Amino acid sequence: MAARLFHELMIAIHGYAIVSVDDMIADASGVTPRALMNDADWAYFQAGLDAADIVVLGRLGHEANPNVRGRRRVVVSSSAGGLDAKDDAVWWNPARMPWAQAAERLLPSGGRVAVPGGQGVFDLFLEIGYAAFHLSRAPGVHVGAGRRLFSACDGGQAAEAVLGARGLVAGPEILLDPVAPVTLRIWERDQGAA
Ligand SMILES: NC(=O)c1ccc[n+]([C@@H]2O[C@H](COP(=O)([O-])OP(=O)(O)OC[C@H]3O[C@@H](n4cnc5c(N)ncnc54)[C@H](OP(=O)(O)O)[C@@H]3O)[C@@H](O)[C@H]2O)c1
Structure with a gap:
């Protein structure tokens, strides 16, 4: 038990x-606009x-984006x-193997995990616990209908509220692209939280 906690x-x-101003990651056809x-x-x-x-990504994202850089998927x-x-990747079914067990096998000495979504995978790791969430936003883009970042956003919660409710705290806003514009905020686990 102590070994698992340490891991x-x-x-x-x-x-x-x-995400767009209405928290969308994909449009009604299921692709990123x-x-x-x-x-x-x-x-x-x-770079992340x-x-x-x-x-760690969902099956649709994997099929839509070939692993050209040969990353460990x-x-x-x-x-x-x-x-x-x-042959193409390691495939994981969380209903059949909990994350703690999968992570011990994938990263026996620990390490950094990147999660590029989509919604089901973002939701899954909300439960498991993010160390950080790098949330970029295009404040001038309204998608209207499609796939939101988290399923909780479908119920009207803003992405920021979902992250805050999980104990993540927003860093300063960074202007990634002043022309588009696109902003970035890194939400990090509150080290003082229990
Ligand atoms: N704007 C962004 O930052 C951003 C981020 C991510 C994705 N996207 C875009 O969004 C679209 C895809 O997103 P998506 O959410 O529709 O699809 P996705 O997450 O890429 O793939 C969905 C599939 O992943 C599997 N899956 C997800 N959660 C699971 C769970 N908890 N347990 C078991 N399997 C699970 C299921 O595969 P099976 O059907 O095989 O069970 C599901 O059908 C793409 O166009 C992508 O480019 C945009």
């Missing part, structure tokens, strides 16, 4: 997303993935047995 402390989970694609945000996001030991899918090593 959990050695893992830092970082979420990454860019062009208006949410931004070069400065993309560069920041890619490069800094991670593993990248973990694909979340209900079709996986538990933790299955396949």
Whole structure:
């Protein structure tokens, strides 16, 4: 038990997303709209993935984005047995193997985990616990209908309220792109929280 707790402390989970003013990550057709694609945000996001030991993403995101940089991917899918090593990635089904067990196998010495979504995976790691969430926002973009960042946003909660309710605290706003514009806030676990 003590060994498991120690191992959990050695893992830092970082979420990454860019959202519209109405907290959308994808439009009604299920893809990220062009208006949410931004070069400065993309560069920041890619650097975050490069800094991670593993990248955990949903099956649709995996299929839509080939792993051109050969990063160590973990694909979340209900079709996986538990933790299955396949040719393209490791596939994980959280209903069949809890995160603590999967993480011990994936990162036995601890490490950094990047979570690029989508919604089901962002929700999953809300429960597990983010060390940080890197939330980019395009304040001039309204998507209207589509996929929101967290399922709680579908019920009217703002992304910031969802993160705050999980004990994450907002850092200063960083202007990633003054022209678009796109802003970034890093929400980090409150070290003083129980
Ligand atoms: N703007 C952004 O920052 C951002 C971020 C992320 C994604 N996106 C965009 O959003 C779209 C995809 O997002 P999405 O949310 O629709 O799909 P997704 O998360 O990429 O994939 C959804 C699939 O992942 C699996 N999954 C997710 N949560 C699971 C869980 N708890 N347990 C088991 N399996 C789980 C399921 O696969 P199975 O059906 O195999 O069970 C599910 O059908 C893409 O266009 C992507 O580019 C944008």
